[in-house]
Every structure is written in C-alpha cells, then in structure tokens.
Amino acid sequence: MKIKHFVLLSLLVTVCSPAVGHSYEKIKCAGITQKWGSNSVQMRASGTGFPAGPWRNALTESINLWNQNPSKFTFTLSYNEPGVGKGNFQNEVWWTDNLNAPAVAYYWYTCLTGHLVEADVVFRNTTPYHYTHNKKTLSGYGGGSRSFQTVAVHELGHALGLKHVSYTYNAMGSDSTHMHANGSTAYAYPGEDASNGAVDLYGNDNNTNDVAIAHWRWTGSSGEYSTHARTRVWNSAGTSVVSSFNDAGEPRYRVNKGQPIRLEMSYENLGSGCKNNVPVKYYISTNDLITTWDRHIGTGSVSVCRNTVYTTKNTTLTIPNDLTSGANYHIGAIIDPDNAIAESNEANNSSYVGIRIN
Ligand SMILES: [Ca+2]
Ligand SMILES: [Ca+2]
Ligand SMILES: [Ca+2]
Ligand SMILES: [Ca+2]
Ligand SMILES: [Zn+2]
Incomplete structure (x- = not known):
C-alpha cells in the first residue's frame, strides 16, 4: 500500500540504491538507512477504531506475527488511544474514509542521523476488509474480502523501516497473495525476505527456528510491488505445466493415474539460521488439509x-494408480514432518496443490 514519508530535518533528497545480494529494501534518505533508535517500538491503536473485538484481535495478531520474526525488533501495541494524528511523535493506527489507497503508512525520519521518529498506519474503512482466517472469504482464494492481516503486516513492515519489493515473493509486494494455507484457513505472515530485512536493520535474535511451505511463488512485478501466483504441477520432464482449471478460486491440475509429475512448492526459512537437509514428505489427501495421517507418496529434503x-x-512424484477417476484430491507437502526442529510456528509447515484425476 502507499507510503508517504516526511523528513523532519532538512535535505529532501531520496536516493534509491540498487539492491545487491538481497531483495528487501530499507527506508533511506540521502543514502542513509532510516531505522528506529530502539529495538522496541510502541504502536497505539485508536480507541474508536479498534475497540475490544475482532478488529483489535486482528491488529494484535499482525503485531504478533512481526514479533515472531528472527530479528531483535519487537512492536508493542497499546489500546484505547484517545487521540490520533499525523506528526505528533506517536505511532498510531486508525481508520479513515479519506484515503486513495486501502491503507497508508506515514513515516517521519531525521535523515542525516538515520532515525525513524514516527510511523502511523491508516486503513481505509470503505475497503472490504475482513479479519477472518477462512480462506474462501479472502481475495487470494476467490473470496470478495481483503485480508486485514496481510495488509497490516505489510504496513507494519513499512513502520519498522522496509519499503516495497517487486522482485521476490514478499509481503512488501502483493500482500493478499502472500499467505500460508492448509485446509480451510489462510494466515498472513511477514515472510522470508521481509524478515531478512528486519534482521539487517535490527540484528539477529539467533533464537528463532521456523521452516515453512507456501503454495505461492513470485511471478513478476506491478510497479513497486511483486506479483505472485500459485505453485504448479509440471510434467515429469519439468518442461511444461499440466493443464488446470479454476475450481472455486483455486487452481486444480488434471493428472492421470500413475502419472509421474513434478510438484512445485515454495520452501521457506523464517528463522535465525540456515537449516540444511530438512526432510519433506509428500502426501495424497482427499481434502485440502494436509497432515501426516494422509497417504505418503514420497520423501525429499x-x-x-x-x-x-x-x-x-520442483519435486518428482508419481500419482498413485488406485485413485478414482473424476475425483478431486490434493497433493500435500510437509516440511519437518517428524518434528525434529522445535519451531516458533509449527502451523505453517504444510500446504497443498489441488488435482483432479482424469
Ligand atoms: Ca495519540
Ligand atoms: Ca502519529
Ligand atoms: Ca514452521
Ligand atoms: Ca517442527
Ligand atoms: Zn506499501
């Protein structure tokens, strides 16, 4: 969403430097990175906009999603802020109907001394937001509502010092297609690249383990934003994608019994350090909830x-011979299936791609 920035001290020059060796983009002024002087930053939720209830809970969830990241940075969130406004040296979150974007992060920095000094996050109350985790309600899964949490995670990314990213799968790009889904639920998350940016800005807590699997991938850019699409099923040579159709807002691939295929998934490390040779098990499931109780069809790492x-x-797998023609199934993947790694989030280790048997 839009960002607007204000320089408190002189020098209205913004320098865009090319990214080298990473994708995340830090807020800079005159080539100087702008970040908070403390690793703990208080956000204040408007009392009228976020009374006790589901919207407050969704904002709290979004704050907590960032606080799981492997950097030393944490947000705190206070409620019932009586008055909110731009340029008051308080970091606030509120709703308005006077925006030309679904949400805006406003931030102020000192420029030459490299400090963020205020960040406000404002949501447009005419945007069809929803706080639900029910994926079918959300625009990324064929629904009509915009996930409040994906937008909040994106705006909070601005608030801690990150800019838009267009060239990798990223919450600072197209946020509504940056989610973890398994079964009927989908969850927002800051993601690997934005977490990497937070670690660059504020240091590594060296204490976070979190591997994950997503059925989204980077496809390109739209202006400053990355664009994403679902991961796919390829033929066994990896030279073409097998045919698919839109099944109620999600792709479903047509495959034959016994067909060797390649399953495309995105494997993530949202934690502090590298994890090498992590096992991944693959399954056939009759529904979109992938668990280790499903039918095991392959193992990789x-x-x-x-x-x-x-x-x-891409991982080579074979569709079992004994599935039912015309029936829908899901190919599932679970990283760390035997739970050898204790993680800050064990709920993002499984995801699926839909298939129909010819
Ligand atoms: Ca205030
Ligand atoms: Ca403010
Ligand atoms: Ca995990
Ligand atoms: Ca685990
Ligand atoms: Zn934005």
Whole structure:
C-alpha cells in the first residue's frame, strides 16, 4: 500500500540504491538507512477504531506475527488511544474514509542521523476488509474480502523501516497473495525476505527456528510491488505445466493415474539460521488439509537459508494408480514432518496443490 514519508530535518533528497545480494529494501534518505533508535517500538491503536473485538484481535495478531520474526525488533501495541494524528511523535493506527489507497503508512525520519521518529498506519474503512482466517472469504482464494492481516503486516513492515519489493515473493509486494494455507484457513505472515530485512536493520535474535511451505511463488512485478501466483504441477520432464482449471478460486491440475509429475512448492526459512537437509514428505489427501495421517507418496529434503533467495523447487512424484477417476484430491507437502526442529510456528509447515484425476 502507499507510503508517504516526511523528513523532519532538512535535505529532501531520496536516493534509491540498487539492491545487491538481497531483495528487501530499507527506508533511506540521502543514502542513509532510516531505522528506529530502539529495538522496541510502541504502536497505539485508536480507541474508536479498534475497540475490544475482532478488529483489535486482528491488529494484535499482525503485531504478533512481526514479533515472531528472527530479528531483535519487537512492536508493542497499546489500546484505547484517545487521540490520533499525523506528526505528533506517536505511532498510531486508525481508520479513515479519506484515503486513495486501502491503507497508508506515514513515516517521519531525521535523515542525516538515520532515525525513524514516527510511523502511523491508516486503513481505509470503505475497503472490504475482513479479519477472518477462512480462506474462501479472502481475495487470494476467490473470496470478495481483503485480508486485514496481510495488509497490516505489510504496513507494519513499512513502520519498522522496509519499503516495497517487486522482485521476490514478499509481503512488501502483493500482500493478499502472500499467505500460508492448509485446509480451510489462510494466515498472513511477514515472510522470508521481509524478515531478512528486519534482521539487517535490527540484528539477529539467533533464537528463532521456523521452516515453512507456501503454495505461492513470485511471478513478476506491478510497479513497486511483486506479483505472485500459485505453485504448479509440471510434467515429469519439468518442461511444461499440466493443464488446470479454476475450481472455486483455486487452481486444480488434471493428472492421470500413475502419472509421474513434478510438484512445485515454495520452501521457506523464517528463522535465525540456515537449516540444511530438512526432510519433506509428500502426501495424497482427499481434502485440502494436509497432515501426516494422509497417504505418503514420497520423501525429499531441502536446505533453506533465510538470507538467500527463497526456494521454489520442483519435486518428482508419481500419482498413485488406485485413485478414482473424476475425483478431486490434493497433493500435500510437509516440511519437518517428524518434528525434529522445535519451531516458533509449527502451523505453517504444510500446504497443498489441488488435482483432479482424469
Ligand atoms: Ca495519540
Ligand atoms: Ca502519529
Ligand atoms: Ca514452521
Ligand atoms: Ca517442527
Ligand atoms: Zn506499501
């Protein structure tokens, strides 16, 4: 969403430097990175905009999603802020109907001394937001509502010092297609690249383990924003994508019994350090909820480092011969299926791609 920035001290020059070796973009002024002087920053939720209830809970969830990241940075969130406004040296979150974007992050910095001094996040109350985790309600999964949490995670990314990213799968790009889904639910998250930016800005807590699998991938850019699409099923040679159709807002691939295929998934490290040779198990499931109780059809492994390009990878599998023609199934993947790694989030380790048997 839009960002607007204000310089408190002179020098209205913004320098865009090319990214080298990473994707995240830090807020800079005259070539100087602008960040908070403290690793703990208080956000204040408007009392009228976020009374006790589901919207407050969704904002709290978004704050907590950032606080799981492997950097030393944390947000605190206070409620019932009586008055909010731009340029008052308080970091506030509120709603308005007077915006030309679904949300805006306003931030102020000192420029030459490299400090953020205020960040406000404002949501447009005419945007069809929803706080639900029910994926079918959300625009990324064919629904009509915009996930409040994906937008909040994106805006809070601005508030801690990150700019838009167009060239990798990223919450600072197209946020509504940057989610973890398994079964009927989908969850926002800051993601590998934005977490990497937070670690660059505020240091590594060296205490966060979190590997994950997503069925989204980077496809390109739209202005400053990355664009994403769902991961796919390829033929066995990896030369073409098998045919698919839109099944109620999600892709479903047509495959034959016994067909060797390549399953594309995105494997992520959202934690502090590299995880090498992490097992991944693959399953056939009759529904979109992938668990280790599903039918096991293959095993692989991935090595994932947060500070390298994220991994979208194809794995060779064979569709079982005894599935039912005309029936829908899901191919599932679970990283760390035997739970050898204790993680800050164990709920983002599984995801699926839909298939129909010819
Ligand atoms: Ca205030
Ligand atoms: Ca303010
Ligand atoms: Ca995990
Ligand atoms: Ca685990
Ligand atoms: Zn934005």
